[in-house]
Amino acid sequence: MSNMFSNLIMAVRGIGSNWLRTLLTMLGVLIGVASVIVLLAIGTGTSRSIENSIQALGSNTLTVFGSGGSGASTGTQIRNTNLNSASVSLISNANNAPDVQSVSPVITTSVTATNGSSTYTTSVIGSTPSYLVASNYTVSAGRSISTADVTSHSQVIDIGASVASGLFPVGSNPLGQQIELGSARFTIVGLLASKGSTGLTNADAVVIAPYTAVQDQLTGESQSFSELLIQGKSAATLSLAQSEVQSILAAQNDTTVAALPFNVLNQASLITTATSSSKTFTALLGWVAAVSLLVGAIGVMNIMLVTVTERTREIGIRKAIGARKSVVLTQFLIESTVISFMGGVLGAVAGIVVSRFTIAGVKPVLASYSIPLALGVALSVGIVAGFYPAYRAASLRPIDALRYE
Amino acid sequence: MILTRGGASRVAFDPGAPASLVEAPIIALSNIVKSYMMGGVEVLATRSVSLTVVRGEFVAVMGASGSGKSTLMNIIGCLDIPTSGHYSLDGVNIRNLDDQALSRIRNTKIGFVFQGFNLIPRMSALQNVELPMAYAGVKPKERRERAIVALRLVGLGSRLEHFSNELSGGQQQRVSIARAISTNPALILADEPTGNLDSRSSNELMALFTDLHRQGRTIVMITHENDIAEYASRVVELRDGSVIRDQRQRPRLPSVSSNTVTSSQDGDGSEV
Numbered sequence: 001m002s003n004m005f006s007n008l009i010m011a012v013r014g015i016g017s018n019w020l021r022t023l024l025t026m027l028g029v030l031i032g033v034a035s036v037i038v039l040l041a042i043g044t045g046t047s048r049s050i051e052n053s054i055q056a057l058g059s060n061t062l063t064v065f066g067s068g069g070s071g072a073s074t075g076t077q078i079r080n081t082n083l084n085s086a087s088v089s090l091i092s093n094a095n096n097a098p099d100v101q102s103v104s105p106v107i108t109t110s111v112t113a114t115n116g117s118s119t120y121t122t123s124v125i126g127s128t129p130s131y132l133v134a135s136n137y138t139v140s141a142g143r144s145i146s147t148a149d150v151t152s153h154s155q156v157i158d159i160g161a162s163v164a165s166g167l168f169p170v171g172s173n174p175l176g177q178q179i180e181l182g183s184a185r186f187t188i189v190g191l192l193a194s195k196g197s198t199g200l201t202n203a204d205a206v207v208i209a210p211y212t213a214v215q216d217q218l219t220g221e222s223q224s225f226s227e228l229l230i231q232g233k234s235a236a237t238l239s240l241a242q243s244e245v246q247s248i249l250a251a252q253n254d255t256t257v258a259a260l261p262f263n264v265l266n267q268a269s270l271i272t273t274a275t276s277s278s279k280t281f282t283a284l285l286g287w288v289a290a291v292s293l294l295v296g297a298i299g300v301m302n303i304m305l306v307t308v309t310e311r312t313r314e315i316g317i318r319k320a321i322g323a324r325k326s327v328v329l330t331q332f333l334i335e336s337t338v339i340s341f342m343g344g345v346l347g348a349v350a351g352i353v354v355s356r357f358t359i360a361g362v363k364p365v366l367a368s369y370s371i372p373l374a375l376g377v378a379l380s381v382g383i384v385a386g387f388y389p390a391y392r393a394a395s396l397r398p399i400d401a402l403r404y405e
Numbered sequence: 406m407i408l409t410r411g412g413a414s415r416v417a418f419d420p421g422a423p424a425s426l427v428e429a430p431i432i433a434l435s436n437i438v439k440s441y442m443m444g445g446v447e448v449l450a451t452r453s454v455s456l457t458v459v460r461g462e463f464v465a466v467m468g469a470s471g472s473g474k475s476t477l478m479n480i481i482g483c484l485d486i487p488t489s490g491h492y493s494l495d496g497v498n499i500r501n502l503d504d505q506a507l508s509r510i511r512n513t514k515i516g517f518v519f520q521g522f523n524l525i526p527r528m529s530a531l532q533n534v535e536l537p538m539a540y541a542g543v544k545p546k547e548r549r550e551r552a553i554v555a556l557r558l559v560g561l562g563s564r565l566e567h568f569s570n571e572l573s574g575g576q577q578q579r580v581s582i583a584r585a586i587s588t589n590p591a592l593i594l595a596d597e598p599t600g601n602l603d604s605r606s607s608n609e610l611m612a613l614f615t616d617l618h619r620q621g622r623t624i625v626m627i628t629h630e631n632d633i634a635e636y637a638s639r640v641v642e643l644r645d646g647s648v649i650r651d652q653r654q655r656p657r658l659p660s661v662s663s664n665t666v667t668s669s670q671d672g673d674g675s676e677v
Contacts, residue, residue, distance in 0.1 A: 318525070318536070322540040
């Protein structure tokens with residue numbers, strides 16, 4: 001309708017009659033919309049960083065570690081710890097476990113690494129080459145430890161970025177150099193690309209060596225591993241892989257899956273849990289923001305009621321010269337909608353700008369839905385908060401409105 | 406009570422329009438009663454008023470405050486509904502009409518001129534005059550042209566873009582007359598149009614009303630001033646809600662012509 005356009009112009013002119021008041025009203029909506037966008041971005045940023053720390057554990061992995069040996073066993077426990085070479089070869093067999101990509105035995109220990117006068121305390125992971133793949137380590141220089149290194153008990157290592165910077169001066173090349181882990185000398189054959197520190201653990205403070213060499217030099221000869229890192233073929237089949245592994249281990253140890261003295265950490269279910277808790281967190285932040293938007297809406301309604309009272313006489317004139325109820329209603333409704341929508345647009349801009357900064361250690365990630373959501377809410381705030389004042393204006397009797405001083 | 410039916414169709418002074426004896430009257434009020442409840446007591450604002458106004462008449466409704474003339478004006482202006490009685494305006498029976506229909510009647514049949522001018526602030530003279538036509542759905546280009554014609558007619562052709570706070574009282578009242586005639590209504594209803602004006606502006610305004618009357622327009626004007634009522638062709642006087650006098654008269658000739666009004670107003674922009 002062409003009337004719509006002239007209504008809009010009329011509304012903007014009405015708004016312009018008291019700029020300060022209009023700006024303050026807009027500020028209410030602006031703050032509401034901006035906080036919706038920023039708080040949702042913080043929520044999204046938090047859950048993104050939690051997901052990243054879980055991703056850093058590897059991709060589609062299961063970690064099996066013994067729960068025995070800690071004294072928690074209650075007589076029914078069979079042999080001591082049974083994550084051994086036999087388990088590894090049983091799980092590696094594709095006929096037994098079709099959904100398993102690779103199995104890496106893991107021995108972890110903590111040592112002080114020494115290079116001349118520099119020392120660095122780091123964790124040492126004794127494993128096989130597949131460990132690097134499963135846990136998302138990439139070699140930035142040199143080479144990965146190899147299967148040949150494992151079989152020949154070679155004292156070679158790949159070192160993480162934090163270990164390299166802790167032991168070697170800036171600019172030097174650690175490749176080919178020897179460092180002491182405890183009392184044994186190991187040769188650096190590869191540097192690991194930095195994964196960044198995620199959360200509390202520093203994934204770069206790590207040394208990866210063939211597990212055979214770690215057993216020889218650091219932990220002593222043993223039949224068992226501290227854990228197995230198993231990579232599934234895909235995220236979708238990870239729980240299938242988990243039940244296959246559990247069945248194999250149960251069969252190997254002559255027990256049932258339920259009585260198995262191992263814990264299995266399923267990365268997929270970890271992500272699910274973390275995601276659902278971060279969703280709760282985001283929703284909570286969203287509610288906080290919604291409250292401030294509600295306050296903004298009350299502000300719009302308040303100002304519109306004042307405006308209607310102030311302009312009672314004008315409404316009377318308009319009705320006397322033939323404005324229908326719907327025309328007056330539309331006029332005031334458009335006015336409140338324009339105020340809150342302008343506040344919404346400015347709030348969206350403010351929200352986007354603020355989201356570019358790191359807030360409380362979290363890098364906010366703009367949720368794509370938050371901007372249309374916030375603008376839509378601002379628009380409906382204008383309509384809902386404006387309706388009652390507009391209806392009151394439209395219902396005024398011209399004779400009363402004209403008499404109003 | 407003096408009823409006016411007998412001589413209603415005979416117009417004493419009407420050089421503009423040919424008087425027709427069969428034409429329906431513009432206003433036909435019969436036995437109009439309006440009562441209010443005040444503190445539990447029923448107060449009669451008008452008691453059985455009957456009045457007929459035909460096309461081309463210039464009627465002054467007189468009375469002291471409390472005589473019921475404002476109530477009558479609200480009823481004639483379709484701003485209020487009588488408690489009982491019959492009212493038809495330009496052949497339309499104003500009875501059981503809803504809010505929307507009354508708006509339409511006011512918009513198309515009546516041009517209002519108020520005591521307080523009642524222009525809309527923050528709108529130019531032109532926009533104020535366009536407003537009733539906008540409500541009537543007249544296309545923007547046409548209503549602009551018609552508004553300019555109306556403003557020229559009242560001598561404000563050079564004040565189109567002025568806002569109401571930039572105009573003198575007399576000029577504001579002219580804008581509201583332009584607004585009243587822009588829709589070409591059957592009736593111009595003026596409520597104390599000179600009430601807020603000084604005597605010079607009042608005389609100029611009455612010259613304008615005299616012009617409109619000579620062009621054949623029907624005017625009903627509420628006033629309590631005798632010298633203003635002298636410009637009308639008929640005077641109706643109310644007291645305590647009843648008509649106590651209704652007589653035709655030879656209208657007083659304005660001391661200034663509307664042509665001099667136009668030029669003096671246009672030339673004297675600084676006057677407030």
